Amino acid sequence: MAELISHPEAMKKAQQELTQVVGDNETVEEHHIHKLPYLQAVVKEALRLHPSAPLLLPRSPSQSCTVGGYFIPKDGKVFINAWAMHRDPLFWNDPFEFHPERFIGDHVNNVDYSGKYFHYIPFGSGRRICAGLRLGERMLMYTLATFLHMFEWKMPDGEKPDTREKFGIVLEKLTPLIAVPAPRLGNLELYE
Ligand code: HEM
Numbered sequence: 001m002a003e004l005i006s007h008p009e010a011m012k013k014a015q016q017e018l019t020q021v022v023g024d025n026e027t028v029e030e031h032h033i034h035k036l037p038y039l040q041a042v043v044k045e046a047l048r049l050h051p052s053a054p055l056l057l058p059r060s061p062s063q064s065c066t067v068g069g070y071f072i073p074k075d076g077k078v079f080i081n082a083w084a085m086h087r088d089p090l091f092w093n094d095p096f097e098f099h100p101e102r103f104i105g106d107h108v109n110n111v112d113y114s115g116k117y118f119h120y121i122p123f124g125s126g127r128r129i130c131a132g133l134r135l136g137e138r139m140l141m142y143t144l145a146t147f148l149h150m151f152e153w154k155m156p157d158g159e160k161p162d163t164r165e166k167f168g169i170v171l172e173k174l175t176p177l178i179a180v181p182a183p184r185l186g187n188l189e190l191y192e
Contacts, residue, residue: 001109001144001147001153001164001177001179002161002163002173002177003042003045003049003050003098004051004153004168005153005154005177005179006098006161006163007098008153009024010042011148011153012147013170014038014039014042014148015018015178015184017034017036017037017038017039017150018039018145018148018149019149020033021029021036022149024114024185024186024187025185025187025190026089026104026190027146027149027150028142028146028149032145033138033142033145036141036145037104038104039102039141039144039145039148039179040103040141041101041102041103041104042100042144042160043137043140043141043144044100044103044111044113045099045100045102045103046098047122048086048092048120048122049085049086049087049163049189050163050165050171051082051083051096051121051122051135052122052146052170052171053093053124053169053170053171054081054083054167054171055079055080055081055083055169056079056082056124056125057072057124057128058077058078059080059128059131060073060075060076060077060078060080061073061074061076061078062074064148071098079132080121080124082121082122085118085119085120085121086119086120088119090120092119097151098163111172112143112154113133113137115129120189121131122137124138126158144168147181149182149184149185150181150183150184150185150190150191151182151183151184152181152182152183152184153167153179153180154179154180154182155178155179155180155182156178156180159178161175162174162178165187
């Protein structure tokens with residue numbers, strides 16, 4: 001939401017898509033979700049810049065091994081820096097910019113959450129990939145779609161959105177987002 005409020009053109013595009021797919025006279029339902037490619041790209045881009053678990057969960061080999069030329073001793077701890085991989089200029093143009101379009105179409109960066117594209121692993125990868133991937137993806141899409149379809153969002157007067165992060169096992173916003181919603185749809189019965 002903070003990225004969208006910082007990028008009103010992206011917010012507008014996502015809302016136009018919702019108007020087209022859902023219309024103005026009903027609320028978002030699960031069956032709409034797969035018809036929202038732009039919103040999907042917004043979510044992917046938000047998870048690229050701000051992965052919830054920036055270092056994933058640590059790995060520890062039961063046998064000493066060598067991976068990519070690095071020796072890893074038995075019981076050593078390996079942290080995978082997904083945050084840095086998601087901003088690696090070898091794989092991403094303008095890596096620090098919020099640009100959902102990078103995930104649209106047949107572009108080389110049109111990657112998914114499966115963990116097989118190693119430059120994009122917001123849910124991790126391999127046998128310990130997030131167990132709630134499908135649920136997390138759907139809930140994020142459904143909640144965001146409902147927020148954007150039903151409301152216009154603004155910052156309180158005089159305040160600017162802040163997208164800075166606070167590092168930890170889980171990535172948090174440095175400052176909480178306070179945003180003011182206003183009804184977006186003409187049919188006020190939908191808000192009851
Ligand atoms: C947008 C939402 C979510 C994101 C971005 C996310 C991200 C992650 C990441 C990055 C990992 C570490 C994977 C790895 O190290 O390879 C993980 C692990 C895990 N997640 Fe999620 N997660 C989300 C939602 C959920 C939900 C909704 C559930 C449960 C209902 C869940 C359950 C788990 C579990 C159980 C693990 C540990 C899996 C294992 O070690 O085998 N997650 N998640």
